[in-house]
Amino acid sequence: MNLIIVGKPGAGKGSVAEVFKEKSDIIHLSTGDIFRKEMKEHTTLGELALSYIGKGQLVPDSVTNDIIYKILEKNPSGSYLFDGYPRTVNQAECLEQMMEKLNMKLDLVCDLEVKDDLVIFRLSGRRVCKSCGTIYHVINHPPKKDGICDVCNGEVIQRADDKEEAIKARLNVYQNQTKPLIDYYKAKGLLRSVDGDQSALDVYLDIMEILDNEKGR
Numbered sequence: 199m200n201l202i203i204v205g206k207p208g209a210g211k212g213s214v215a216e217v218f219k220e221k222s223d224i225i226h227l228s229t230g231d232i233f234r235k236e237m238k239e240h241t242t243l244g245e246l247a248l249s250y251i252g253k254g255q256l257v258p259d260s261v262t263n264d265i266i267y268k269i270l271e272k273n274p275s276g277s278y279l280f281d282g283y284p285r286t287v288n289q290a291e292c293l294e295q296m297m298e299k300l301n302m303k304l305d306l307v308c309d310l311e312v313k314d315d316l317v318i319f320r321l322s323g324r325r326v327c328k329s330c331g332t333i334y335h336v337i338n339h340p341p342k343k344d345g346i347c348d349v350c351n352g353e354v355i356q357r358a359d360d361k362e363e364a365i366k367a368r369l370n371v372y373q374n375q376t377k378p379l380i381d382y383y384k385a386k387g388l389l390r391s392v393d394g395d396q397s398a399l400d401v402y403l404d405i406m407e408i409l410d411n412e413k414g415r
């Protein structure tokens with residue numbers, strides 16, 4: 199099974215992916231996570247990615263498409279959960295070509311719907327452990343000791359792109375570049391909307407129900 203989760207920044211794509219990983223053997227493919235790992239290791243790709251991500255802009259499609267192809271090509275028979283990719287219509291078209299070439303099938307695209315004010319609350323309060331990636335929130339889920347990770351004692355920081363200016367830029371990028379994807383997949387009959395205001399577990403359960411219903415058809 200191959201599944202794409204789309205939604206605004208802060209819609210909770212990563213949290214839902216965590217639930218999927220816990221409950222199935224799906225491979226979580228997050229381009230954001232890939233870029234963050236490269237940035238942490240200061241690789242050439244990481245430095246390039248940082249020059250876009252820090253400003254809330256998208257990394258160029260050609261770079262991102264290449265990364266995905268290299269991963270899929272190694273294991274085309276796996277089940278993938280795409281999180282944060284595709285993010286532009288160009289990426290979606292490219293993914294379609296890659297999947298065709300590798301004999302893969304896209305089963306479902308879930309649009310996680312959340313309101314803008316919730317997104318801003320989630321992102322501006324989000325903090326993340328620099329070492330292990332555990333996600334916190336200053337109000338909903340603060341670490342027990344200020345600035346220190348509960349899991350690994352690492353430093354808990356704010357992502358460069360969670361600063362206010364970058365959040366605004368990301369929401370604009372979403373409107374202009376990512377939202378057209380919704381219509382693209384709607385036209386293909388692959389799109390289903392899911393309420394993103396609920397917990398990640400409930401979102402997961404909704405998606406599983408949709409998948410079950412689709413199978414029954």
Ligand code: ADP
Pocket residue numbers: 206207208211229230231233250251254255256257258259262281282283284285289359368
């Ligand atoms: P969010 O969905 O919360 O914005 P992500 O972790 O998915 O966070 O992405 C963080 C940043 O990484 C994005 O703002 C963008 O700059 C870059 N990025 C991630 N995925 C892509 C992609 N598919 N294409 C281009 N840039 C991407």
Ligand code: ZN
Pocket residue numbers: 327328329330331332347348349350351352
């Ligand atoms: Zn940690």
